[in-house]
Amino acid sequence: MELLFQQILAGISTGAIYACMALAVVMIYQAIDHLNFAQGEMAMFSTFIAWQLIEKGVPYWLAFLITVVVSFIGGVAIERIVFKPIEHAPVLSHVVIFIALYSVINSMAGFIWDFTVKSFPSPFGSSPLFGSTLISSHQGGMVAVTLGLLLLLYLFFSYTSVGLAMRAAAANPASARLVGIRVSWMTALGWGMAAAIGSIAGMLIAPVVFLEPNMMISILLYGFAGAVLGGLTSPGGAVLGGFAVGVIENLAGTYIPVIGAELKLPIALVVIVVVLVFKPAGLFGRVVVSRV
Amino acid sequence: MTKLLEVKGLTAGYGQVRVLHGLDFSLDEGGVTTLLGANGAGKTTTLRAICGMVKAGGEILFEGKNILGKSTEDVARLGVAHIPEGRGTFTRMTTEENLLLGAISRKDQKNVQKDIDKMYDHFPRLKQRRLQQAGTLSGGEQQMLAIARALMLRPRLMLLDEPSFGLAPLVVKEMFEILTALNKEENASMLIVEQNAALALGIADDAYLLETGSIVMSGPAKQIGADENVRRSYLGY
Numbered sequence: 084m085e086l087l088f089q090q091i092l093a094g095i096s097t098g099a100i101y102a103c104m105a106l107a108v109v110m111i112y113q114a115i116d117h118l119n120f121a122q123g124e125m126a127m128f129s130t131f132i133a134w135q136l137i138e139k140g141v142p143y144w145l146a147f148l149i150t151v152v153v154s155f156i157g158g159v160a161i162e163r164i165v166f167k168p169i170e171h172a173p174v175l176s177h178v179v180i181f182i183a184l185y186s187v188i189n190s191m192a193g194f195i196w197d198f199t200v201k202s203f204p205s206p207f208g209s210s211p212l213f214g215s216t217l218i219s220s221h222q223g224g225m226v227a228v229t230l231g232l233l234l235l236l237y238l239f240f241s242y243t244s245v246g247l248a249m250r251a252a253a254a255n256p257a258s259a260r261l262v263g264i265r266v267s268w269m270t271a272l273g274w275g276m277a278a279a280i281g282s283i284a285g286m287l288i289a290p291v292v293f294l295e296p297n298m299m300i301s302i303l304l305y306g307f308a309g310a311v312l313g314g315l316t317s318p319g320g321a322v323l324g325g326f327a328v329g330v331i332e333n334l335a336g337t338y339i340p341v342i343g344a345e346l347k348l349p350i351a352l353v354v355i356v357v358v359l360v361f362k363p364a365g366l367f368g369r370v371v372v373s374r375v
Numbered sequence: 376m377t378k379l380l381e382v383k384g385l386t387a388g389y390g391q392v393r394v395l396h397g398l399d400f401s402l403d404e405g406g407v408t409t410l411l412g413a414n415g416a417g418k419t420t421t422l423r424a425i426c427g428m429v430k431a432g433g434e435i436l437f438e439g440k441n442i443l444g445k446s447t448e449d450v451a452r453l454g455v456a457h458i459p460e461g462r463g464t465f466t467r468m469t470t471e472e473n474l475l476l477g478a479i480s481r482k483d484q485k486n487v488q489k490d491i492d493k494m495y496d497h498f499p500r501l502k503q504r505r506l507q508q509a510g511t512l513s514g515g516e517q518q519m520l521a522i523a524r525a526l527m528l529r530p531r532l533m534l535l536d537e538p539s540f541g542l543a544p545l546v547v548k549e550m551f552e553i554l555t556a557l558n559k560e561e562n563a564s565m566l567i568v569e570q571n572a573a574l575a576l577g578i579a580d581d582a583y584l585l586e587t588g589s590i591v592m593s594g595p596a597k598q599i600g601a602d603e604n605v606r607r608s609y610l611g612y
Binding site (some may be wrong): 244247248250251254255257258259260261262263264265266 | 428452459
């Protein structure tokens with residue numbers, strides 16, 4: 084029982100990483116109705132910017148703030164420069180560009196900052212939390228930041244007219260234009276917000292996994308798994324899904340003897356497949372009902 | 376009376392295919408004009424051209440200014456509320472959110488709640504369905520919602536594309552009564568595209584008859600409706 088409890092706690096602390104990423108994934112999905120495969124790389128690149136600022140002697144929180152703002156602008160710029168010209172192109176063209184962005188950003192980071200592993204500071208320290216060595220104060224802080232972000236997003240989408248306009252633009256662009264919403268700017272705003280949230284995720288994840296250009300590859304996969312599990316239309320579900328994937332991964336690693344470190348990653352894929360088969364909208368996603 | 380909308384030599388098409396071959400028509404402030412015609416005559420395309428949803432040529436004067444070539448969202452912001460074919464409901468959102476969206480580009484946001492209450496007075500059924508996902512409303516309710524959403528813009532001009540489409544005769548009758556009342560009480564100007572000519576002629580001041588992208592006849596609605604030949608050859612009743 085003690086072991087089970089400890090493993091769940093450890094699962095929650097890794098889950099916090101996935102939850103953070105899942106939130107960024109859902110954010111972009113809300114804005115553009117696609118999954119952005121380059122999301123992890125964008126977050127990684129942002130984290131490098133923060134690292135560079137901190138190396139130059141900028142205080143942590145100032146670097147944090149600058150990074151979030153720069154990432155927001157970068158996200159908007161990517162939408163304007165790369166995606167605006169192909170807004171009427173079929174989905175596959177978008178997918179190709181996502182993959183291109185993925186490798187471009189990855190190599191650019193490698194080119195600028197090389198591939199050696201760097202350590203990244205945590206604002207929350209790394210002392211044990213609640214006297215347990217399984218969850219550190221950093222991971223506790225991460226859970227808190229993720230939940231805080233979630234609350235902010237919820238308030239933004241539910242109670243502001245920009246949030247409502249963004250949802251409308253994503254769900255039904257043609258009708259959104261007819262009520263006067265500038266759809267293409269809403270999409271750009273969605274990109275900016277997703278990039279900003281991704282940068283926060285990256286900066287929180289980097290102290291745990293260390294900073295290098297490939298740090299996000301498996302994390303993005305877990306983030307997708309969390310988002311799919313919780314439901315791509317539900318930010319709250321995605322966060323919960325992220326935590327759940329962390330816990331599932333840990334428990335499977337502990338209790339199913341065959342699954343060691345090597346087989347941990349496929350668990351994310353298994354989760355995605357199982358959820359898509361049995362509950363395509365995710366556990367908390369809104370099932371879209373429509374009359375035909 | 377001043378002209379609210381004046382269309383001159385309007386052409387439009389999709390890719391290489393030209394659908395409209397130079398239309399001229401107009402709409403008075405507070406008036407109701409209807410465009411009649413069979414499937415494929417170009418009725419929907421005409422509305423889409425006014426809203427900048429298709430590439431068009433000619434001149435579209437709205438309150439004296441040419442709006443041809445403006446983006447759809449800019450035309451909406453000028454106060455043109457288009458209720459498209461298929462009603463344009465935001466199906467995943469609630470009834471109330473749909474109404475809020477109708478008013479989203481308005482500058483006077485403080486009056487929006489008052490207008491929503493007014494819509495609930497006009498359409499009590501929508502009030503019962505306030506928090507229901509709009510996609511689950513019945514066809515008639517969705518059409519009511521579409522009209523209410525358009526009114527939330529406090530439009531200078533409403534464009535209605537086949538408001539009777541897919542609705543039961545009784546519901547259609549109710550809807551045209553509502554439209555007539557809106558025109559009388561709120562002085563709402565409307566351009567209505569309809570296949571159901573009898574209904575549309577009943578509410579309209581002026582009517583234009585469209586055939587394969589050209590206007591073949593125009594005049595006061597009463598006169599068009601009374602013309603035996605027109606009725607037999609074009610309107611089919």
